[in-house]
Amino acid sequence: MISDGRLQIQNAFINAENIQSLFDKANTPIEPDLLSIDIDYNDYYVWDAITKYKPRVVIIEYNSIFRPDTHFVVKYNPNRMWDKTSHYGASLLALEQLGRQKGYCLVGCVFSGSNAFFVREDLVGEQFESPFTAENHYEPNRDFLFYKAGHPRNHVPD
Numbered sequence: 220m221i222s223d224g225r226l227q228i229q230n231a232f233i234n235a236e237n238i239q240s241l242f243d244k245a246n247t248p249i250e251p252d253l254l255s256i257d258i259d260y261n262d263y264y265v266w267d268a269i270t271k272y273k274p275r276v277v278i279i280e281y282n283s284i285f286r287p288d289t290h291f292v293v294k295y296n297p298n299r300m301w302d303k304t305s306h307y308g309a310s311l312l313a314l315e316q317l318g319r320q321k322g323y324c325l326v327g328c329v330f331s332g333s334n335a336f337f338v339r340e341d342l343v344g345e346q347f348e349s350p351f352t353a354e355n356h357y358e359p360n361r362d363f364l365f366y367k368a369g370h371p372r373n374h375v376p377d
Contacts, residue, residue, distance in 0.1 A: 233258055234297035235268035242272055249273060256280065257334070259301035263292050263309035267317055275339055277323060283332030285310035287357035311335055311353040324351035331365065332358040 227245045231237065254274035256262045262280050284305050285291045291310040293299075301307050309317075314335055315325045323337035326347040335356070338347065348355070 232298075233265060234261060235264040235295065236297060238265050238268050239271055242269075247272060250275060252276065253278070260293065260299050260307050261295060261297070263313060263317060264295045266314075266321075273322075273339065275342055277318070277337040278334050279314060279337065280308055280333055281311045281314050281328070281335045282308040283311065283328075283358065283360040285312075287311055287353035290316070311357050315351075315353045324349075325353065325356055326351060328356050328358040330358055330361065332360045332362075 229241055229245060231241055233241065249272055251272065251274045253276050254269070254272070255278045256266055257278075257280040258265060259280070266277065266279055282291065282305070287310075289310050290312050292313045293307060293309070311325070311328065314337075318325055318337045322340050324340055324343050324347070325335060326338050326343070327336045328334065343351075
């Protein structure tokens with residue numbers, strides 16, 4: 220796939236300001252099948268900045284320490300990286316609301332409480348369990364399945 224040009228590799232620090240230009244540079248189709256966003260801090264802002272491209276499915280990391288009725292998004296900092304604590308990203312409710320604004324339905328989350336799946340509204344049909352809400356699809360943080368101690372808590376503002 221790499222040799223015939225169907226798969227391209229770019230090495231870049233991704234932020235809301237450069238994501239679309241990186242897609243442009245890679246000749247990304249306007250409607251890619253899948254977009255996975257897992258950059259450990261500014262995920263919400265990067266997805267929000269993607270306006271030209273309309274993937275069919277979006278997988279995005281959410282911060283599952285926040286219950287499904289909590290709206291939380293870290294303060295945007297284009298140079299910030301994950302500090303290995305629980306202060307990162309966005310709650311599932313914040314992403315559900317952003318997804319709805321962008322024309323996506325929240326259709327599920329992984330059992331470990333780390334990634335959420337969104338499908339474009341025009342493709343949902345009767346294939347997924349409604350309601351398409353954080354309350355319905357939330358999975359709590361289960362870092363203990365992968366890490367002995369999980370992520371240490373850190374709620375210090377940026």
